Amino acid sequence: MRIRLELILIAAILLTTLSCASKSAADQMWMGDAAMKQGDWDQAVANYQKALAINPSMPDLNPRLATAYNNRGKSLIESKDYKPALDDLNKAANLNPLLAEAYNNRAWAYNGTGDYAAAIADLNKALELKYDPAAIQKGLAMVYNNQGRALVIKQLYDEAIQSLNYAVNLDPNLADAYSNRGWALDKMRDWDQAIVDLNRAIRLDPKLAFAYNNRGWAYYEKNLYDSALPDLNKAIELDPGMTEAYMNRGILYFLSDKKDLAAADFRKVPELTTDPVIVEQAKKNLAIATDGSGYILER
Numbered sequence: 001m002r003i004r005l006e007l008i009l010i011a012a013i014l015l016t017t018l019s020c021a022s023k024s025a026a027d028q029m030w031m032g033d034a035a036m037k038q039g040d041w042d043q044a045v046a047n048y049q050k051a052l053a054i055n056p057s058m059p060d061l062n063p064r065l066a067t068a069y070n071n072r073g074k075s076l077i078e079s080k081d082y083k084p085a086l087d088d089l090n091k092a093a094n095l096n097p098l099l100a101e102a103y104n105n106r107a108w109a110y111n112g113t114g115d116y117a118a119a120i121a122d123l124n125k126a127l128e129l130k131y132d133p134a135a136i137q138k139g140l141a142m143v144y145n146n147q148g149r150a151l152v153i154k155q156l157y158d159e160a161i162q163s164l165n166y167a168v169n170l171d172p173n174l175a176d177a178y179s180n181r182g183w184a185l186d187k188m189r190d191w192d193q194a195i196v197d198l199n200r201a202i203r204l205d206p207k208l209a210f211a212y213n214n215r216g217w218a219y220y221e222k223n224l225y226d227s228a229l230p231d232l233n234k235a236i237e238l239d240p241g242m243t244e245a246y247m248n249r250g251i252l253y254f255l256s257d258k259k260d261l262a263a264a265d266f267r268k269v270p271e272l273t274t275d276p277v278i279v280e281q282a283k284k285n286l287a288i289a290t291d292g293s294g295y296i297l298e299r
Contacts, residue, residue, distance in 0.1 A: 025055035032064060041072030066096035074105045082112035100131030107139065116147035116163075141171030149180045152187065160184045175205035183214045191218040209239035217248050228252055243272045247282060254289050262289040 032047030048065040051058060073088035089106035092099055107122035120143055127136045144167035151160035161184050167177035182197035198215035201208055216231030229252060235245040250265030266289055269282035 025051040025058055028054065029058065029061065029064070032068065036064075036068060036071070039071075039075075041068055041075055044068040045072060062095045063099070066092045066099050066102065069095065070099060070102045070105060073102070073109065077105060077108050077112065080112060082109045085109040086113070098129065100126045100129035103129070104131055104136065104139070107143065111143050111146060114150065116143055116150065119143045120147075138171050138174075141167045141174050141177065144170065145174060145177040145180060148177070148184070152180060152184045155187070157184050157188050173204055175201045175208055175211070178204065179208055179211040179214065182211065182218075186214050186218050186221075189221070191221050194218045207238055209235045209242055209245070212238065213242060213245045213248065216245075216252075220248070220252055225252060225256055229256075241272050243269050243275075243278060246272070247278070247285070250282075250285060250289070254285070259289045 028047045028051035032044045032051065035041075035043035035047060045065070045068045048061065048068055051061055052065065055061075069088045069092035073085045073092060076082075076085035076088065086106065086109045089102050089109055092102035093106065096102070103122045103126040107119040107126065110116070110119035110122060120140060123136055123140050123143065127133060127140075144163045148160045148163035148167060151157075151163060161181060164177050164181035164184065167174055168181065171177070178197045178201035182194045182201060185191075185194035185197060195215060195218050198211050198218065201211040202215070205211070212231045213235035216228045216235060219225070219228035219231060229249070232245050232249040232252060235242055236249065239245070246265045246268045250262045250269075253259070253262035253265060263286055266282045266286035270279045273279065
């Protein structure tokens, strides 16, 4: 009889312990939910993790924790903290593989780090999960545009054109994509087609300084100086910090025998950038413009 009483007592203690643990996990879940409503993602993650440690099998715990990681990741993207954002969004996608928003947000974290291929893959995954198809299509266009711009910088012009073609097909109103494709065509010396794209970019966004700069350079390459100068002036008006526009206008002034104006533009460039290559080019061009001899260094 004594043994039976002891066993009953032990069982009662175990049941009480389990009940307290369950209640504690439920409390942590409740506090996590409250933190989520207040936008306190760090606290929400902490509460859900405590609930997980107490009772890993609580219903709906993983999806809630996934949402907390997703929301914290999204807030980190807004702060441009892309690598910690990726850590959180990886956890969100692992905890809840059907959380489409996590793939969408992770795409923008990848975009921030320059991993455009991964960003495109995640946006396609979000699209597969039927997450806001119209927004995803525009998002894909923007990432393809960013990829294209990066490829132009790397001088991979054919690949850049391919990415930018995808961008304008997905979003025919994305001015920046036409501007970047015009830039790529400009670099490929296809100035007529570059001007077509840059005209389209400017029609879509009349304040796109980069498009005016590149169209001005395309006109310059076609020896249309009277058309080039207004575009370069407009680029500088819209973006007074655009070193490339000052350099281009300085070259145009020099070749139009306006050496004082050219020298003023070349002096302006080192005030706007510390890039040693650009600064050195501007100094050499200034020396040539000042003494009036030698060959100007084009971009």
